[in-house]
Amino acid sequence: MKLLKTFLIILFSTLIVSCSEKDDAPKNIEVQNFVWKGLNAYYLWQDLVPDLSDRRFSNDNELYSYLSGYESPANLFYNLLYMPNEYPKDPNRTYSWIVDDYIALEDSFAGIRLTSGMKLKGADYADGSGNFYIYVYDVVTSSDADIQGVTRGMIITEINGTTITRANINNLLNNNTFTIHLADYNAGNPVSNGTTITVNKSQVTENPIKVTNVIVEGSHTIGYLMYNQFSRNFDGELNAEFAKFQTAGLTDLIIDLRYNGGGSVQTATYLGSMITGQFNGELFSKQVWNHKVMEVTNTDLLINNFTDQILNKDQQGNVILNEAINSLNLETIYFIVSENSASASELVINALKPYITVKLVGIQTYGKHVGSITLYDSDNYTRNGNNLKSHTWAMQPIVLEIQNVNGENAPEGFIPEVLIDEDPGNLGVLGDSTEPLLARTIQYITTGSKGVPTIQQNTQISPSWNSNMMHPDYNNMYVELK
Known part of the structure; x- marks a missing residue:
């Protein structure tokens, strides 16, 4: 990504604390040094954290002394957040x-867990006793739970x-x-x-x-289409499904994002382009980074523009997918959403609304308009x-706010006109x-009827427990840097 290279060249020459390639921190605080300088450069709220200020330390030795007070890189990282x-x-x-394992992080973005x-x-139990139960809302195909008959x-x-x-639920699982x-x-x-059913965990690609x-x-x-994660590894498969929709001659489209906590901004842009097609080259979304990035x-x-082409590259810049997008040119789109629809899911909704x-x-x-x-x-x-x-430490800090063509987003989330919960x-x-x-969505399409709300309209969502919360990339939206 040109942004990264352009920004780093200028940033390295302007920071008071040296971030040059020759900067070698003592080995015992090598990771801590990476944490501080990465957040100082990119963190969206860098200017609101006193210990991340460009003027906090007058030289590297002062910085190293500060970093030596944190034996754990993770403690330092979380103490530096706003x-x-x-x-x-x-x-x-x-x-x-x-x-501390970026391979596992990369796998999670690829749907591997x-x-x-x-x-x-x-x-909670309906009787008000305070007792608590859990229920299965989905089962990953070909997982052990699927094989053992969990439904x-x-x-x-x-x-x-x-x-x-x-x-105790997290510990039990x-x-x-x-x-x-x-x-x-x-x-x-x-x-x-x-x-009773006994299940085993295994490495599964979803x-x-x-x-x-x-x-x-x-x-x-x-x-x-029920779509559960914006994963660039499956952009080709997503495009193929839209080719089938083209052949079917759709009059309407429902995209079910009720369990989709987000993922790749690029994939979100591709999905928006598949739904439409008539806005090729126009602005889909725009990013606002911290003031240091914005200034240089x-x-x-x-910006991310509607496109008619999928072009994905690997970490080395090699093209891994290059194909025309199958677009439907729709004027109306229906989304099924929930409190678990977040970040990139909300981005697609927000970006399409002006068009x-x-x-x-x-x-x-959920209401999440920032990305990492x-x-x-x-x-x-x-x-x-x-x-x-x-070492294999990596950070996933929030670095940007994302907006639609009108400069809008929805920090409190989007409220459906048809209110129904599971x-x-x-x-x-x-x-x-x-x-x-x-069924309610089909009714809405065919009759215009919104039906009787099964819930009261909320102004603030406080998410209930969901097993996806245990994953590091829960409700994440990210941009890829090349």
Whole structure:
């Protein structure tokens, strides 16, 4: 990405604390040095963190003395974040994070995880007792849970014989092998039915394209796509599904983002271009970085335009996918959303709104309009940069706010005009026209009726427990640096 190279050349010459390629910190604080200088250069709220100020240290020795006070790079990283803006809806989390194994981080962006394959949500008992249960809302195809017969809608009240609580659920699921104890829903007060299933975690690659089909309702030919992650590794498969939609002669399209927490901004741009096609070359979204980046960067490098071509390259700049985008030229698009629709999912909604009619069914989206990059400890902070250090630490700090062509975004999330939430006792089969949220969307398309809301309109979403929260890239939106 030209932005990175342009910015680094100018930044290195202007920082008071030297960030030159020859700067070698003492070995015991090598990672801490990388953390401070990476955040100082790129962190979106750098100017609001006193210890990240360009004038905080007059020379490297002062900086090294400060860094020596942090034995853990992770502690340093999180102490340098601007917490009030990082994750306002959950003070126990941050949008930015650091890992000691960037291979695992890269795998997560590619949909590769160590997982049982169960995707779970938590809920309180309806009787107000404070008891807590979890339920399966999806199962990854070909995972062990899939093989063992775990299905969407199963209710779980115990793991390894231990009653589930809000406090212990993460620990109970932390084992590589565990046994789930099933229960009957019983109007939201689950009762054990004596059935148990043992599942094992394994390395699984999840295709984010969960379900696609074409539904004919009267004069309407409706395409349906459930899309669970904006993963560039599957851009070709996504484009192929739109080729099928082209052939089907759709009158309407539903994209189900209810479980999609985000991912690649580039892939989001491709999806927006597949839905439309009539806006090629026009602005899809624009990025706002910290003041240091904005001052030295050509703003043309901070925009994402609608495109008619997928062009993906690997870390070395080799072309891995180059093909024309299959576009539908739609004037109206329907999205199914939930509190778990975040970042890149919201970006697509936001970016399309100035151009076509966007209709939403579900519950209020999460509200995340900032994105990150992966920083590696090399001369230019990229994976293939010179002098990449031997350690495997990497950072994923928030570096940008993203806006549509009108300079707008939705920090509080988008509120659907058709309000309906999932019912753990009646989840239905994903992709089936009788599944409650899909059925309501079809009704909206064919009759214009919004139906009777099943929930009250919220102004602020506080997300319930979701097993995806245990993944490092939960609700992440990122740009790739080449």
